[in-house]
Amino acid sequence: MPRHVSLGWGVRKEKGGLWTRNAVRGKSVRGERRKRDGRIEWRKWDSRRSKVAAMLMRSKVDPSTLIPNPGSLCVYLGASSGSTVSHLHDHVCGAGNHHGGKILAVDISSRMMRDLLTLCSARPGIVPILGDARYPLNLAPYLPRMADWLFQDLSMPDQAKSFIKSTSHLLGEGGLGIISIKAASERWSTGGDEQHFDESETIIKSAGHLKIIERIDLRGLEEQHIVIVAQKV
Numbered sequence: 001m002p003r004h005v006s007l008g009w010g011v012r013k014e015k016g017g018l019w020t021r022n023a024v025r026g027k028s029v030r031g032e033r034r035k036r037d038g039r040i041e042w043r044k045w046d047s048r049r050s051k052v053a054a055m056l057m058r059s060k061v062d063p064s065t066l067i068p069n070p071g072s073l074c075v076y077l078g079a080s081s082g083s084t085v086s087h088l089h090d091h092v093c094g095a096g097n098h099h100g101g102k103i104l105a106v107d108i109s110s111r112m113m114r115d116l117l118t119l120c121s122a123r124p125g126i127v128p129i130l131g132d133a134r135y136p137l138n139l140a141p142y143l144p145r146m147a148d149w150l151f152q153d154l155s156m157p158d159q160a161k162s163f164i165k166s167t168s169h170l171l172g173e174g175g176l177g178i179i180s181i182k183a184a185s186e187r188w189s190t191g192g193d194e195q196h197f198d199e200s201e202t203i204i205k206s207a208g209h210l211k212i213i214e215r216i217d218l219r220g221l222e223e224q225h226i227v228i229v230a231q232k233v
């Protein structure tokens with residue numbers, strides 16, 4: 001039994017969780033553990049603090065198919081202070097951005113943006129944008145072409161409708177669009193979480209440009225959250 005399974009360049013799954021190859025050696029982003037394996041330093045990617053990590057731990061499909069390729073063009077809506085974005089950066093860009101990737105990291109909060117800017121100064125390839133993800137046409141000028149991978153994690157109502165707009169305007173055909181849905185963020189007055197998640201899934205399917213690949217329940221890692229993975233067709 002191998003000690004770890006590679007999920008692609010710079011991402012490992014071990015018995016205790018996920019690790020990414022640290023692009024800024026000697027530095028943690030939010031106090032996470034680091035360890036050396038030969039000349040390489042790895043950072044712990046906490047699946048209780050990152051929905052991308054939680055999704056990779058819980059997915060029933062091959063998790064390596066859910067993360068973007070190194071060097072790809074990514075959009076992350078709801079970047080917050082950038083802790084998940086930093087792990088994506090380890091994988092998509094690497095030290096000094098030797099993979100030539102690009103991650104558009106968008107958040108509406110100026111408080112979060114301050115921390116994100118500090119992160120970006122040490123991690124070339126991340127483009128921080130203070131903006132409202134509900135208006136994707138304002139974000140399009142920052143992309144040289146349609147994105148390969150888009151992740152949305154917005155704590156606000158109408159998450160599914162917003163996802164339809166962002167994937168329609170920013171994601172390229174064949175690209176993966178992934179949304180984290182938090183039941184408590186919606187304004188629903190009746191029905192339970194499962195019913196609300198079903199409604200969100202129906203909204204996403206009805207858009208016509210997204211084929212659902214998987215719906216992942218994050219229970220145990222993130223309560224009242226699901227992730228829906230879709231491919232743009």
Ligand SMILES: C[S@@+](CC[C@H](N)C(=O)[O-])C[C@H]1O[C@@H](n2cnc3c(N)ncnc32)[C@H](O)[C@@H]1O
Nearest residue numbers: 078080083084107108109132133153154155156
């Ligand atoms: C749950 S947090 C994201 C955590 C982050 N994905 C991570 O794993 O580190 C949600 C973020 O969405 C941002 N947000 C909420 N509404 C937004 C909007 N309309 N446009 C952009 N960002 C928004 C909030 O400021 C907050 O930082």
